[in-house]
Amino acid sequence: MTRIISGFAGSIALKTPGDGTRPTSDRVREAIFSALEARDAIDGARVLDLYAGSGALGLEAASRGAALVRLVERGGVGTAVCRANAATVLARAPRGSTLRIEVSGRLVQSFLTSNPETWDLVFMDPPYDLAETELAENLASLAAHLAPDAVLCLERSSRSPEPDWPPGITRTRRKDYGDTTLWWAGAVPSLAD
Secondary structure, X not given: OEEOOOOOOOOOEEOOOOOOOOOOOHHHHHHHHHHHHHOOOOXXXXXXXXXXXXXXXXXXXXXXXXXXEEEEOOOOHHHHHHXXXXXXXXXXXXXXXXXXXXXXXXXXXHHHHHOOOOEEXXXXXXXXXXXXXXXXXXXXXXXXXXXXXXXXXXXXXXXXOOOOOOOOEEEEEEEEEOOEEEEEEEEOOOOOO
């Protein structure tokens, strides 16, 4: 069962799209959010959850204080599940909350090439069989949408090679959890900063 771990929506069970999805384990999500809270990277953040699946990562950030969460999951069942889970989390938001959760039922690359927004925190949890060339294209498009101190958390199979980091994104660390590898990266500061 996938659930929200902490925050105002803690312990809420989330629906999952079913076959073909690989929800991030509670252990890995705990590690992700422990690291993010240590960096004070969640409170008030604009969060983008790409290949959202159930939306668990983005919705966990919402529960812990993000200001805006956008879940991107290509149409169909996945998008419907994200919308249902977002509504459940929003229903538990504290009175007077200005939290916004939005769901986009588009392919990730299409979303990235047409959306002008910038993001403080980005989760990418693509299917493990996503081609490295497609991942590289996603990352190259994402680079222009990262705020100056943005944090990127990319989940891949531990058997996958290191991603091809484009100009504008730099890897900060790698952490393995069994068959899962978390790649942490950030926006490269521009020379104008």
